[in-house]
Amino acid sequence: MGSVILLSPSCKDKATNGWDTDVLTPLANAKLNVNDIVADSLVEYQQDSSLRLVYSNTIYEFDPTDELLQIPDTSLENKLQLDSIVPMANVDHDPYDARKKSDKVELFRKNKLLVYNFNGPELTFFRIKSGQFKILITSTLQDTLYFDFELNEARDQNGAPLTESDVLLPAPPNGSxxxxxxxxxxGYEVDLRGPDQKLVNSIQPVLVGKVDSLGDLSDVxxxxxxxxxxQLKDIVPQYVKGYLGNDTVEVGQGEIKLDLFKNLNAGLVDLAKVEADFSVINGLGVNGQLDIKSFEAIKGSQTISLTSPxxxxxxKIDRAYxxxxxxxxxxxxxxxxxxxxKELLELLPSRIFYNIEAFINPRGNFYNYQDFGYYDSQFDVNVDVELPLQARLKDLFLRDTTDFNIGLTDQEIKNIEKGELNLIAYNHFPYDVDVQLYLYDNMFNLKDSLFLENTIASGRFNDSCRVVGDQRTVLTSKVDNDRLxxxxxxxxxxxxxxxxxPEVPGFCTQRKLKxxxxxxxxxxxxxxFKYLLQDAF
Known part of the structure; x- marks a missing residue:
């Protein structure tokens, strides 16, 4: 239902006598949509049902980043004892002084495999939208530790691997x-196939530690x-590839509230040509499956269930490319x-109850690790109800009634030198429309009508002849004291x-109006209003 919110005129500050001032006063806001549609009492029915009223509802939106493409934080920890990583032949006993004969001596080399658990998906590659790789090294060695880090599987946009070299200062005695x-x-791309290119969900970071003991001895x-x-932390993928798993998308049970039939009489709708469409928009590189368990129309205590093969x-839901x-x-x-x-919609239901399930990869890893998904990939389930109207467009109106109060006293009207009423319209319909405002007293006697020159430009179209943006139009009506x-x-x-x-762009004239x-x-x-304030207060 269209909503109208009325606002009283704003208070006017007192001013020095003799000043003129402009005051801009909001009076009303209204939003009307197809739920406010009514037919003219002299509606002329037509047989081709070229005008179609479409109710479109998304009953499920799958967010890959919350579910399928979520990359969990993963950590790998190692604690190395010196006697397990330094051959004893290189350590002088009593008190284990390590005097190295070269500039830098390799103390350890760690290249342990880091394996993700994605709870089903087996990925071979992902491109990172945002995230961090963190390294923490703590040493009790009283010697400078030089380390070189490399993650060869992660490469930047220039193809260079992730590398870092740094220095860890000697630990203080009995400290770290x-x-x-x-x-x-x-922007990094990560190969998850491991060092032999045969694994999934795997990377192998390499960390090499070296010491330099030339000069002063370091007690070790x-x-x-x-x-x-x-630690791989807060990883958000821009793109993933591999096997995205075999999973049930729980669309489940739900309810759609329909205001669509509120102002439509049965004779206005060509029920013999009514259609309902389920559509699945699949932006994932996976095959899927949709199961409609039940679909029921409800009005009051009446319920009619959908019967269909x-x-x-x-x-079957086909994959994206x-x-x-x-x-x-x-x-x-x-x-x-x-x-x-037809029987369902003849009920002119106020609610639709549904139970639907969707699945991804019902045949498993059929495409051999060629599934893919993007950060903004869709997997949406929609329901459209399309009603052919047996009416000419010019016989239909959007209409709503509300309370009205201009909020002016006799004295304020007396001191208005001149004024105007402005109607600012944002049109999201595909047609130029006319708007009329009728004002009545409490006995519904017509007191005035506004905006006789009243054409409002249509909304902005896309290539599919569907409106994707509002068009702004301002209508102005002059008012004097008598009219106020x-x-x-x-x-x-x-x-x-x-x-x-009902004019539409030329490239849309061959399409059915919806x-x-x-x-x-x-x-x-x-x-x-422009006030003359010398006698106002």
Whole structure:
């Protein structure tokens, strides 16, 4: 239902006598959509049902980053004892002084495999949108530790691997020295096939530690240790590839509230040609399956269940394409030929109850690690109800009634030198429309009507002839004191939007006209008054 919110005129500050001032006063805001549609009492029915009213509802939106493409934080920790990493032949006993004969001596080399657990998916590659790789090294060695880090599987946009070289200062006696480094992985590509290119979910970071004991001796004991921690943190993938797993998408049970039939009489709708469509928009590189368990129309205590061969029958969902990226849409249509959808909608239901399940990769890893997904990939389940209207567009209106109060006293009207009413419209309908505002007293006697020159430009189209943006139009009506006195008596307002000029862009003229349920028009009525204040207060 369209909503109207009325606002009283703002208070006017006192001013020095003799000043003129402009005051801009908001009067009303209204939003009307297809739920406010009514037919003219002299509607002329037509047989081709070329005007179609579409109710579109997304009943499930799958977020890959919350579910399928989520990369968990993963850590790998190592604690190295000196006597396990330094051959005893290189350590002088009593008190285990390590005098090295070369500039730098390799103390350890760690290249342990780091394996992700994605709870089903087996990935071979991902491109990182954002995230970090962290290294923490703590040493009790009283010697300078030089380390070189390399993650050959992670490469930046120039193809260079992730590398870092740094120095850990000697630990104080009976203490430790720590260094922590964090690397921004945004834009990096990570190969998850491991060193032999045969694994999944795997990387192998390499950390080499060296010491330099030329010059002063550094006391080293077998009890000295080095603690190493790797962490992949807050990884958000831009793109993943591999096997995305076999999973059930719990669309589940739900309810759709329908205001669509509130103002439509049964004779206005060509129920013999009513259609309901299920559509799955699949932006993932996976095959899927849709199962419609039940679909029921409800009005009050009456319930009618959908009967169709499509109920409880697996419906194949084709995968999207990569390089170039193409989203796939699978449509399942219900009509009078394959269901009792006509009977359902003859009920003019206020609610639709559904139970639907969707699956991804019902055949498992059929494409041999060629699944893919992007950060913004869709997997949406939609329901569209399409109603052919047996009416000419010019016989239909959007209409709503509300209370009205201009909020001016007799004295304030007396001191208004001149004024104007402005109607600011944001039109999201595909047609130029006419708007009329009728003002009535409490006995519904017409006191005034506004905006006789009232055409509002249509919304902005995309290539599919669907409106994707609002068009702003401002209508102005001059008012004098006599007219304001009439408006002062008004207590009710009827806002009416008509489609008397159903022109569409040339490239859309061959398509059936469709009014989608998200089409609307926003209206704001404001008054601008110029006050002569010398006698006002």
């Amino acid at each position: 020295s720590t260094i922590e480094r964090s690397f921004d992985l945004s 004991t077998p009890q000295d240790s080095i603690y190493i921690s790797y 499509l109920i409880n029958k697996p419906i 990569d390089n170039p990226r193409i989203t796939n849409t699978t449509d399942v249509s219900l009509s009078g030929q394959n269901s009792n959808v 006195k009439q408006l002062q008596k008004a207590e009710k307002a009827i806002v009416q939007v008509g489609f008397s000029n 009014l989608y349920d998200n089409y609307a028009i926003d209206l704001t009525l404001s008054a601008r």
